[in-house]
Amino acid sequence: MKEQDISRLEQIFQEKIDNDIKIEPRDWMPDRYRQTLIRQISQHAHSEIVGMLPEGNWITRAPNLRRKAVLLAKVQDEAGHGLYLYSAAETLGADREQTIDDLHSGVAKYSSIFNYPTISWADMGAIGWLVDGAAIMNQVPLCRCSYGPYARAMVRVCKEESFHQRQGFEIMVNLMKGTPEQKAMAQDAFNRFWWPSLMMFGPSDADSKHTAQSVAWKIKRHTNDELRQMFVDATIPQAELIGLTIPDKDLKWNEERGHYDFGEINWDEFWQVVKGNGPCNKDRVDTRRKAKENGMWVREAANAYAEKRKVRKAS
Amino acid sequence: MTKKEWPLWEVFIRSKQGLSHKHVGSLRAADSEMAIENARDVYTRRSEGISIWVTESNNLFASNPSDADSLYEPSDSKVYRHPTFYDVPDGIEHM
Numbered sequence: 301m302k303e304q305d306i307s308r309l310e311q312i313f314q315e316k317i318d319n320d321i322k323i324e325p326r327d328w329m330p331d332r333y334r335q336t337l338i339r340q341i342s343q344h345a346h347s348e349i350v351g352m353l354p355e356g357n358w359i360t361r362a363p364n365l366r367r368k369a370v371l372l373a374k375v376q377d378e379a380g381h382g383l384y385l386y387s388a389a390e391t392l393g394a395d396r397e398q399t400i401d402d403l404h405s406g407v408a409k410y411s412s413i414f415n416y417p418t419i420s421w422a423d424m425g426a427i428g429w430l431v432d433g434a435a436i437m438n439q440v441p442l443c444r445c446s447y448g449p450y451a452r453a454m455v456r457v458c459k460e461e462s463f464h465q466r467q468g469f470e471i472m473v474n475l476m477k478g479t480p481e482q483k484a485m486a487q488d489a490f491n492r493f494w495w496p497s498l499m500m501f502g503p504s505d506a507d508s509k510h511t512a513q514s515v516a517w518k519i520k521r522h523t524n525d526e527l528r529q530m531f532v533d534a535t536i537p538q539a540e541l542i543g544l545t546i547p548d549k550d551l552k553w554n555e556e557r558g559h560y561d562f563g564e565i566n567w568d569e570f571w572q573v574v575k576g577n578g579p580c581n582k583d584r585v586d587t588r589r590k591a592k593e594n595g596m597w598v599r600e601a602a603n604a605y606a607e608k609r610k611v612r613k614a615s
Numbered sequence: 616m617t618k619k620e621w622p623l624w625e626v627f628i629r630s631k632q633g634l635s636h637k638h639v640g641s642l643r644a645a646d647s648e649m650a651i652e653n654a655r656d657v658y659t660r661r662s663e664g665i666s667i668w669v670t671e672s673n674n675l676f677a678s679n680p681s682d683a684d685s686l687y688e689p690s691d692s693k694v695y696r697h698p699t700f701y702d703v704p705d706g707i708e709h710m
């Protein structure tokens with residue numbers, strides 16, 4: 301294509317974005333827009349899928365049948381979220397198998413929160429409440445993302461997420477009404493998941509190289525720091541209401557700003573976990589890789605069965 | 616290990632009797648029956664539908680997005696296709 305043709309197409313594209321007209325799969329789009337979306341959507345999909353592991357760890361040990369049914373339904377939802385998102389990535393021309401293999405080979409990233417272990421039942425509470433809560437903060441603005449299939453997937457996801465956060469908070473509420481041991485368990489889970497939850501919003505704006513372009517393309521509607529602040533403001537009163545102590549000595553309400561001030565995030569820890577050195581990185585990826593390898597015979601059998609049925613129908 | 620991927624299917628769901636099926640997304644499955652089963656798990660976990668259609672994505676043919684204007688234009692110039700084009704005398708309420 302001639303250079304002037306491309307710049308004309310780019311102009312039409314940006315006009316659509318500026319006028320809040322969604323971009324659909326077969327529309328012309330700049331290559332960098334496509335690549336940015338493929339990277340973001342597949343990372344998001346991987347996070348949903350890997351995100352099933354820390355909670356899956358507790359399904360067989362849920363304290364009662366109600367909790368077990370709830371946790372099972374939540375984890376199943378996360379599988380669904382992963383599938384909506386892989387499909388959305390495929391509309392951009394991403395190869396699904398390749399996308400998944402990139403996760404397994406360590407090329408692709410996923411949310412680093414899932415590289416922390418879940419060592420007590422209270423972690424199910426902390427994850428639902430904080431991790432899904434942070435995910436909701438991230439995902440609600442994505443419902444208005446400029447790329448149609450991603451935005452539509454997010455609408456479905458957000459509808460399903462709200463029960464995830466509530467069930468987690470309910471676990472915390474109940475533990476905080478319990479014995480001293482139960483309260484200590486809830487506080488311990490909160491202490492361990494609070495800071496990693498704040499890290500879920502990604503590097504601070506000063507260090508986030510993709511933000512400006514993503515905002516211009518309306519893939520992102522808020523910066524990482526804005527979303528993080530929204531999350532802190534929403535969550536602190538909830539923690540205080542049930543009697544949890546926030547593990548941050550610098551945390552205080554700033555009357556002037558109308559927001560909570562909070563302490564410095566340990567960015568060194570953040571980058572270590574992103575680079576693969578978190579407590580569970582290796583374990584998570586190994587588990588996913590094994591799931592694919594050990595399940596391969598099922599996929600092959602299904603292919604063989606489909607083939608056989610086709611032949612039978614034809615004869 | 617064979618590399619044969621399950622084909623991609625487009626999923627359409629009728630949310631309730633009386634409404635038409637609407638595209639909700641896509642999925643991978645070995646054949647049409649599995650596609651419907653998977654669609655039930657993936658797209659109707661909260662009673663979103665009472666009927667599912669699936670079709671293999673490569674059986675779907677689409678108009679070219681750059682033709683959108685030529686699809687709309689002729690109808691835009693034919694305003695007489697809309698009831699508001701016509702004068703109705705005062706005193707007539709339902710027409």
Ligand SMILES: [Fe+2]
Binds near residue numbers: 348377457461
């Ligand atoms: Fe999710």
Ligand SMILES: [Fe+2]
Binds near residue numbers: 432435464
């Ligand atoms: Fe969730």
